Amino acid sequence: MARLTVLTLMAVTAIAACGGGNSSPVAPTPPPSSADTLKAAATAVNKLVGTAVQSRLLNGQYDAVVAREFTYITAEYEMKWNVHEPSAGFFDFAAGDAIVGYALSHGQRVKGHTFIWHGATPSWVNGLSPADFRVAFERHIRTVADHYRGRIHAWDVVNEAVADDGLSLRDTVFRQKLGDSYIADAFRIARAADPGARLFYNDYGGEGLTQKANRIYDLVRELLAAGVPIDGVGLQMHISATNRPPSTSIASNLRRFADLGLTVHVSEMDVRVNGVAGSTQMRLDAQRLAYYDVVRVCVLEPRCEALTFWGFTDAHTWISGDTPLLFDAQYAPKPAYTGVLDALRGR
C-alpha cells in the first residue's frame, strides 16, 4: 500500500513536470543559475573575479566554466616576453590575441601579465650589451603595450622584483644590465604606450606583514614619491592551507597599500592542501576556510578591486601533485568554491 502511494505520487509529479501530461521529455538538469555564480556574487559587491587561462583549453567544459563564473581574465603564460618575442624583433601575438579576444567577446576584462619577469625572459636577451638590452627592453614593452592598447584593464608591468629575504631587489638580468631604475623605466614606458591601462607591480610572499611585504611597500612608496606612474599592487597569494598569513595581517597590509592611494588585486590565488593532516574532507574544509578568509578580506577592503585565481580546475594547475583550485579535475565545484561564494555574499 505504502509502495503504491509512492508510485502514484511519482507519477503525478512526473506528469506535472511535463506540463500537464504531454509527451515532452523531462528537462535535463540545468546549469547553476546565473544568480549562484562567482560572477554574480562578485559583481554585486563591486569586485572583479578572475582566473588565469591557457588559450588551448578555451573550449568544452573549461570554456563553459570560464564564461559562466569569471569577469576578469589573465593569460597564465602566453602574454610573457618569451612567448611574445621568441627571437629578437619577431613578435607573436596569436595566443595572446586569442585570450584577449575570448575575454572581450564574453564581456570580461583582461589583466595583462606581464612585461618584465625574470622567469619568462627569452634567452636571446642574455647575451646583449647593456645598451642593446635597453633597446630590446623598451621595444618589448612599447610594442606589446601598443598591440593590446585599449583592450587591457591593467598590466602587471614588473613581476617579482623583490628578493625573497625582503632585504634588496632580486638579482635579475634587468638589474644587472640596467640598474635598479629599470623598474621606474618600465612603468614610464608602459604608461606612454597605453595610457588607458592601470599599471601594477605584482609579487608573492608579501601578502601578510612580512619583511618582504615591507620591502614591496617601500618600493612602491618610493616609485610614487618619484612620480612614477603606478596604480596598483598585485599580491599573488599562492598559499598553503597549513601555513598561511593570518587574515588580520593580510587586511592591514592591503590597507597600507590602499592608504598610498593604490588599488590592490589578489592576483594569483591558489591554496595547497597536501600538508593538511587527516581525511580528504579535512583537506577540503581547510582549503574552503583559506579561500573564505582571503576573499572576505578583499570584500571588506574598498580598494581591493579584483580576486584572481591561478586557474580554476585541479586538472590544470601549475602546482604539481596537489589540488589547489576551486573545481576538481572533473569540473565539479569543491567546498573551496562555496567558500568563495559565501565570502562574496557575506554569509
Ligand code: XIL
Ligand atoms: C607560472 C605558470 O603558471 C606556468 O604555467 C609557467 O610555466 C610559469 O609561470 N608567479 C607568476 C606567474 O607571476 O606568472 C607564474 O605562472 C606563477 C608564479
